[in-house]
Amino acid sequence: MFQTYDDPGGPALGRKHLPRLRKALKAAGLDGFIVPHEDEWQNEYVPPAYDRLAWATGFTGSAGAAVVLADEAAVFVDGRYTLQVRAQVDEQLFAYRDLVDGGVPAYLRERAPKGAKIGYDPKLHSPDSLERIRAAADAAGAVLVPVTQNPIDTIWDDRPPIPAAKVVPQPETYTGEGAASKRHRLGDALGGEGADAVVITSPASIAWLFNVRGGDVARTPLPLGEALLHKDGTADLFLADEKVSPELRQWLGNEVAIKPSDELQPTLAGLGGKKVKLDPSTSSAWYFEELKKAGAEIVRGQDPVVLPRACKNAAEIEGSRKAHVRDGAAVSRYLHWLATDGQSGKVQEIEACERLESFRHDTKALQDLSFDSISGAGPNGAIVHYRVTKKTNRKLARGSLFLIDSGGQYLDGTTDITRTVAIGRASPEMKDRFTRVLKGHIALSRVRFPKGTTGHQLDALARMSLWEAGLDYDHGTGHGVGVYLGVHEGPHRIAKFVNTQPLEPGMIVSNEPGYYKTGAYGIRIENLQVVTPAADIDGGERPMLGFETLTLAPIARELIIKKMLSKDELDWINGYHAKVWDKIGPLVDGEAKAWLEAATKPL
Incomplete structure (x- = not known):
């Protein structure tokens, strides 16, 4: 882990x-x-x-x-x-x-x-x-x-072992819907399209559809396997024998035939004359070639699990809220450590990374990280997907910025949060850039938008304050996030690139504008937020959607230039910090609690 x-x-x-x-x-x-x-x-x-x-x-x-x-x-x-x-x-x-x-x-x-x-x-x-x-x-x-x-x-003589982790049930307490219900619901939709079956090759889709999780992939609790879902709701699930336990067979029930992986090809060969759906974005050319050889009629289309998986139900959203409160307490303790011991100028990136992981382990609920933490001091923070190694390990020097992008996997939710803090005194330029990034973050958090709006239509909101100063960033602004699944999932996203998938209630998406000065420092502020129906607007003519922020941890007030914020922006940051104090304050104690109270006071 x-x-x-x-x-x-x-x-x-x-x-x-x-x-x-x-x-x-x-x-x-x-x-x-x-x-x-x-x-x-x-x-x-x-x-x-x-x-x-x-x-x-x-x-x-x-x-x-x-x-x-x-x-x-x-x-x-x-x-x-x-x-x-x-x-x-x-x-x-x-x-x-x-x-x-x-x-x-x-x-x-x-x-x-x-x-x-x-x-x-x-x-x-x-x-x-x-x-x-x-x-x-x-x-x-x-x-x-x-x-x-x-x-x-x-x-490949020294090839690492082929993953063979046991596939385990994910209780309905967390999933909010039984696997049989999911299978029959999607099977009915398949039949309505005139298809006989769909081949599912995405491990995340298999995990969601069958309410199972695995351990074959680092940082993501996925089982490697394949499935064939029939229009009557029954299914064939192909897994290596060593991954299957009696408990799993009982969990899946009689409508799911668990088959060895080597039976996949013969099963596909038996689909001649059938109308079979297959997603070209998640399934390799091999599947298309095998079905073509079998004489099946191939229907190209999106994996039918993708959209239901993205639109979380009430139990999944509530689980995510709980995971973020738990994770927020760990991150807040860590931010207190950065504000004290981390200011010495002697702490290195690896130590800073390990310290955050230890706070998450202290929750006793952490299953894994959701990705390898990005722990970037000074110029390393300007490398968007930086990963610290023993060769690149750098001190958190005074007079610099430190960027930490991290997340945890919990049974009830997946987290992803980025915070940027000052080590010592930050320069006026650093504060200006940080405040502009914050203004973009707030704009994307506060926006209300009509049903049918896509992420790329909102992306500019997060960039406007940077654009006003002739600045920008080159990565996307938001990616989908699963529930004890992948920290990156589709089909929705917020980015400059055109995306045809509208944002829909229940979708969890990150909000992470940034600014990066090569060779100097990086800034990113990231929270996760879930799409919700918005409150009625006086005089409004259409129902609107909005966002509920899930992530709860202080945003560095010492880097905010208050006079650059509008009244609405100031109200947002003060309201956000009040919520952090209300939810996280009872979970920390001692010096960390005193620090958190000060860190969340109104600006």
Whole structure:
């Protein structure tokens, strides 16, 4: 459970493994191979046993790819990882390329030799991305060749164990609805669409649909497996034998047939003549190819679990509230520690990270972190997805800012919170930027909006104060969050990029504007909030939605320039701090309680 600080990647991995991979490709009659970051389940956090990109290159980021040809190779990352990739991947072996701007298709179009056979693992590519890659290969005169066994797997001598954690029930106390009810409700909808069944490959969807959780994926309680939901509400659930207990069989009941993983392919082969729904954004090309071979009629469409999972019911929302109160008490104790011992100038990022984790462990309810904490002091705070290692560990120096982005997994909820604090005295510029970020955060918290509004329509509210000063940030403003599931989930988000999914009641989303000055400091203020029906507006003509803030912990008052806030903004921050004191005050004591009372007084 505890976060580790060793850097498992590094240039040495590429130097060691690239020649072996080329030898294996030659033996297989291939002139190249595509290595995506994705695993067979499209996980955000890839289990070590499936992190083939890290094995081949040394790169350990959460998004990327590589192409290995006979005489050259390239690694692809997005803007979050331009510094990390240079630290972890040998530039003598891999060219650095942009994952988003052109990506793998553009590279193959430019560099794939005519007549080259480029291998790929169909279980690791979405059908849409594969089509783009195929078109690029065709343009270069190369040929894409599917492999039945990934060549990396055949030569990975020290491969970590394949995840095999037991799948356990998640009680209805937390889920708010029984698994049978969910299955029949979604099965009826399938039948209404004219489909006979849907193949579900997303571990988060399986966890939600069957009211189970697992331990196969770091930071997210997911079981790795697949499912086939039929229109009559019955289902086939494919799990490795070692994950299944008698308790699980009893929990799932007679309408769910638990089958070994190796029965998945024969089951798909038996769907000839059936109308089968499949989500191209979560299911790999392999599923489409298998169903096509079987003679099934494939219906492309969104995984039917995605939207119900995103719109939390009353029990899930109440559980999330309780988790945030518990987590808020731990974070408030930590902020008191930062305001006292953390001001010495001697504390380092790793110690600061470990101290927060210890406060969460003290709750006796923490199941895991919801992601590896981002503990960024000074210039490291300006690296949006920074992860501290023993090599990069930096002191929280006086006269700097410290950014801590963290979260916990509890049985009743998942948390994600970012706070930025001053170590010593902050500069006027730091306070100005912090206040602008706060103004954007408040705007997104206070907004009322009509049904049908999407996240990208609200995104500018969080940026307006920064834009007025010619500033901005390059990440999204909000992502969906699960309930004892993933800290990042769709289909909703708040970002500049167009998203067609409207925000609906019950959706939990983060509110996290920021500002980052490269080489100097980073600022981010993040709370989670849930979409709720808004109170009636006098004279209003349409029902409106709004947000209820779930996260409860002080926002650094010493960084706020009061005169920059409007009356409404001032009322918001004072009201928020009053709620923090009301909910969290009874849960802390001693010096931490005295500090919290002062930290939440009206400005």
